[in-house]
Amino acid sequence: MPNYTASSLKAELNARGWRMTPQREKILYLFQNLPRGNHLSAEELHDLLEGQGEGISLSTIYRSVKLMSRMGILRELELAEGHKHYELNQPYPHHHHHIVCVQCNKTIEFNNDSILKQSLKQTEKEGFQLIDCQLTITTICPEALRMGWPSALPSNWSCTRAIADKK
Numbered sequence: 001m002p003n004y005t006a007s008s009l010k011a012e013l014n015a016r017g018w019r020m021t022p023q024r025e026k027i028l029y030l031f032q033n034l035p036r037g038n039h040l041s042a043e044e045l046h047d048l049l050e051g052q053g054e055g056i057s058l059s060t061i062y063r064s065v066k067l068m069s070r071m072g073i074l075r076e077l078e079l080a081e082g083h084k085h086y087e088l089n090q091p092y093p094h095h096h097h098h099i100v101c102v103q104c105n106k107t108i109e110f111n112n113d114s115i116l117k118q119s120l121k122q123t124e125k126e127g128f129q130l131i132d133c134q135l136t137i138t139t140i141c142p143e144a145l146r147m148g149w150p151s152a153l154p155s156n157w158s159c160t161r162a163i164a165d166k167k
Contacts, residue, residue, distance in 0.1 A: 034087070
């Protein structure tokens with residue numbers, strides 16, 4: 001899991017027969033400067049870039065994040081919101097996993113070296129090279145449980161933990 005710069009991304013793209021486009025460079029830069037713990041969907045990425053005056057189409061963003069995920073630059077995450085999110089694939093010691101509440105979409109990151117070590121051991125045993133290792137633990141948060149999830153939870157209920165995170 002190398003730490004990518006624009007020049008290393010360009011070299012790897014060229015080695016695979018692809019080009020380093022200004023759009024790919026802007027997407028990489030945005031993810032490199034995203035505060036730790038932030039995950040973006042393609043639509044959120046599009047909105048951020050549009051807000052910066054970048055005219056990158058949503059279809060270009062989808063293609064770019066898919067390509068960068070296959071290359072191991074970005075991590076493609078299946079969180080609880082029904083669509084994929086992306087974040088920079090950080091090398092050890094910043095490698096982390098996620099606990100996700102399926103009711104309020106609250107996401108908590110955590111580190112666990114034994115998960116990464118076991119993944120490295122298994123991939124090396126089989127002759128593979130590790131690109132990413134992620135564990136997503138699907139949960140129900142304590143507040144939803146206290147409110148009576150699933151049967152007694154009001155349909156218009158919003159978790160205060162998730163609301164506090166958006167502020």
